[in-house]
Amino acid sequence: MSETEAENTETASDFIRDVVREDLAAGRHDGIVTRFPPEPNGYLHIGHAKSICLNFGVAADFEGRCHLRFDDTNPVKEELEYIESIQEDVRWLGFDWGENLYYASDNFEQLYEWAVHLIGAGKAYVDHLSAEEMREYRGTLTEPGTPSPHRERSVEENLDLFQRMRAGEFADGTCVLRAKIDMASGNINLRDPVLYRILNAHHPRTGDAWHIYPNYDFAHGQSDAIEGVTHSLCTLEFADHRPLYDWLIENLPVNARPRQYEFARLNLTYTVLSKRRLMQLVQDGHVKGWDDPRMPTLSGLRRRGVPAAAVRDFAGLIGVTKSDSTVDMALFDHCTRDLLNASAPRRMGVLRPLKVVIENYPEGETEMIEAANHPQNPDMGSRQVPFSRELYVERDDFMEDAPRKFFRLTPGREVRLRYAYFVTCQEAIKDASGEVVELRCTYDPETKGGNSPDGRKVKATLHWVSAEHGVPAEVRLYDHLFMREDPGADGDFLDDLNPDSLTVEASYVEPALADAEVGTPVQFERQGYFCADPDSKPGAPVFNRTVALRDSWAKQKKK
């Protein structure tokens, strides 16, 4: 299945690849160059992964190259920590930018020269309108704007002013450099957009060398041109910027002619994918950090145990279009399960333990039971699991008054303990409050290994852990971060936070898991996929549930 998906991904076709194919056929380019251009002001999330897979994927499909470029034009919001995490995450996702690591800030000097060029051509001017005034002069969506009183300043005066802006003579906000385009344009981005603003701030890379910084519009397209990017792929909200992107490219002596194409950003059910909201979740402590396993960040997914290949498969399956859409989280979970099902070794872990005593099993005896690491893949071998008189099974695997469809333990019923024996429940012991605290069972020694010589069948097979040999483990179960598919659709998104997004269980796992390697996926049979968390201590593992197994009994129960 995942092989098929991988093939689909490789032969992916979408409107962007169609454009690239046509451009190549028409001989418009010698080679294809794309770029992933994050602003280092937050951690990458699965929405970015869509863009990363697209940009690197297109480059790979057409034997071109994809750059990693930091759009670091706003020192007020950007940090080195983000520059580092972004590189780590892109690498983890499986992509390599080789030598092609760039920063918009590397182009600051060139960008400054081009701004001077624009001024010289009478196509840019320094404006002293305040931010509020500028908003008023800009007009509204339905009414044209009014020219700034400074719009017709002489080239000389503009040159002098702009030079002094660079020199640091002015305080933040006192003036800006604007392009002189069309104050009456229906496209507000063309109503003399700001190109440079004064920011007396320390930049993570250029330090205090600059007092003015180009904004996105003046840095992005020109950086594309400088790097020789042929296809500049961005999300839909930038479509309105394309005329400005083109205007700048046309009016500047750039050496290349990149083209911008827009695609729809990813929306996912039961989560949020906006930097502002993710930042808020982290800063207000609703999650434990950017890499909290409940977060849709790449670092969160990684910590939870999601394989990078699952993210890539997902990106391939959702496609690339121009229509707004919200993808079902279930599809992402499917991609994760699909990969892990094939690769994760099987183990036994009892999440919510219920003590079982096998009354007719000799006291003090322990025997080793052979268990396959992957029933469908014998090449993965097997391990020995200790079995003894006292065990733990899952609380949910016992019901005193079982409905017809319940196949598991109930008084008088025989079930199989996986790879071990058939056992029959004789009695449920309760505490003073009436809660079942222990099961008394008997086993059939003839069924060793899990099969009955007389051919009798059981309806259920349960996982188990020997009480004496089991390793206590903290198991963290994650559920959707939000209770609704569309958090914040009617009100504050924080009100939709799922109070049960994290459940911690005191569990027992089989001895083979005592020193599980952090991040390495395993399947706890009948439960889901897990991996050890960095919080693990030697002999005291902590597990994250990556994703639960599909559970048709749970669905049945809801009816």
Added chain:
RNA sequence: UGGGGAUUGGUGAAAUGGUAUCACGCUUGACUCUGAAUCAAGUAUUGGAGGUUCGAAUCCUCCAUCCCCAGCCA
């Protein structure tokens, strides 16, 4: 009568005038030492109305709905 973009099953996509295809999800059944996996079946006349055509999801006209834009953010 501001500008831009979009509309195919519950969800995401494909079909580029020639019998609406795929994936996920859901439902049912088979199988099963994981109620998993696997296997089988079911699950839309393409936003609406006209028109062009032998033939329309694709072309034309009108209508409707949704998304984005008025940062010295990206």
